[in-house]
Amino acid sequence: MNKKTVILYALLFCAVAVISPWIGPESITPSDVFSPAFAATAPAKEIFLYQRIPRVLLALIAGGTLALTGAVFQVLFRNPLVEPFTLGISGSSALGAFIIILYPSLWVKWGPFSSVQLFAALGAGACLFLIYSLSQRPEGVSIYTLLLAGVTISIICSGAILLLTYLSDPHSLVVFQHWMMGGIDVIGYKSLYSLSPLLIPAAAVLFFHSKELNHMALDDEMAVGHGVDIKTVRRNVFIGGGVAAASVVSVVGPIGFVGLIVPHAVRRLSGFDQRTVLPCSFFLGGAVLALCDAAARTIIAPTELPVGIITAVIGGPLFIRLLVSRRIHKL
């Protein structure tokens, strides 16, 4: 691991964390925030503490997690074009979210988890279970079947969503479309609490396997010869990455391109050692999404854009550039 590089990315992450809460349609100054509680500037303080800070924290964590899972899936599947949503996580969680939006009678509330979040997570969980079961072979998990099954589930979910869209009422459709655009416009810290039970252990599993992921970039026999138990690593990284991505998507919706572009940027800038790539992807992914969100809430202020639109506008051209790059096979 290149500690200096990781520290550099961490500093960028911290800098964005400190700066971005001050950016937004409402002008907030440090004197507003640090004034006594019952002063005239209390609303600004409220906005800062209960809207801006949780929103920035969620952007940092969500962006970081999407980039982290993108980085591990790209090496796991030995495919530079894989992102967290390639496995059908996006489509299945969207289907879960759409079902609960359409049928409010199914609403459940469990601790800090909202109904949409629970159903989106349920959809993603079912998808992960299904494609993992389909990919089981006597010699371990087949990564090719995993990938193909994920793409197939994605297509099936898209079909189901189209059918539900045709059958749904306009109000539900608007709510669903907003969710699909991806958003981190949360109020309070409940969403952050609800992320932690699944996200923290899942991310820990991914970081724990970062050194084995270096070997996964080699041919299987070379990796096994080095002493890596590739069956266990594949299983753990797939489940860890899937759960981490699903837990984030269930809260913020399918925010595209962060998980695809950021790991490539990190590898171009800082080399291929996964022990460096993984933490740096997390830090850069978080910083990028927080900055995109800052742009989303200021570009056409006082109206806010869903952050998914910003990431798509920036990420799309970058992705095309990546696609035509002659170095793509080395990324």
Add this chain to the structure above:
Amino acid sequence: MIELKNIIHRFPGSDWELDIPSFSIQSSEIMGIIGPNGSGKSTLLRISAGLLNPVKGMVHLSGSNIRKIKRKEIAKKIGFLPQETGSEYDFTVKELVQMGRYSHTGTFGTLRSTDFEAIRESIKSTDMEKMSNRRLSQLSGGEKKRAFLASVLAQNPDILLLDEPTSSLDIHRQGQFFHLLLGLAKQGMGVVVVTHDVNFASLFCQKLIFLSDGKLISKGDPKTVISKEIIKEVYGEDVLLGRHPETNNPFLLPRLLIKKSNE
């Protein structure tokens, strides 16, 4: 020491069968496995490394059934260099060689002074010192092979299993490579090398195994096992057999090519 006991292996949906009687891989010697394409050389090597479980028979590593030993423990004793070596990512030589220390490091993969020493030694012994900071994409085929060998040597194994390691090397590099193996064997390492080059195997190996169609045809000292009859049986080819003027080891040339060139 690796002991193979009455190995039989079949691949699903295939009539082909590997049927090898018991033999062992000893320390301090180079054993060559020779045979035509599809004779079972690589399969035998993969079974020896514990990468493939035979349908029948057992492989013992230092007296224990290899199937019951964890991969990390096997990697400390057996170094395996497959025929296909490639990487999805463009690692530097040093990064690749560091990966060879995986089995010796703990949970966080922190390298200690002994690890750095092993890395330095393996880079030095494969003559990759000047290229240690180069990326794999900047190396020739032969240099890449040596970089991967260095990562296997960094494991500090007792036994080295190599699948056609010299296939992409010129004659000079092949000689250097076999000299390197000879040096490792003198230090006590057991080396098994799958090769198509009977002449290099004759010069450098202490023991040869000839395979044909999954069967062991002959086994023993190169000076005794390399004969016209054995080569005819293994390859179905008449050869000209000669003796190395300095070592008296047998070498061979294909007769067919000479006939054609005289026509």
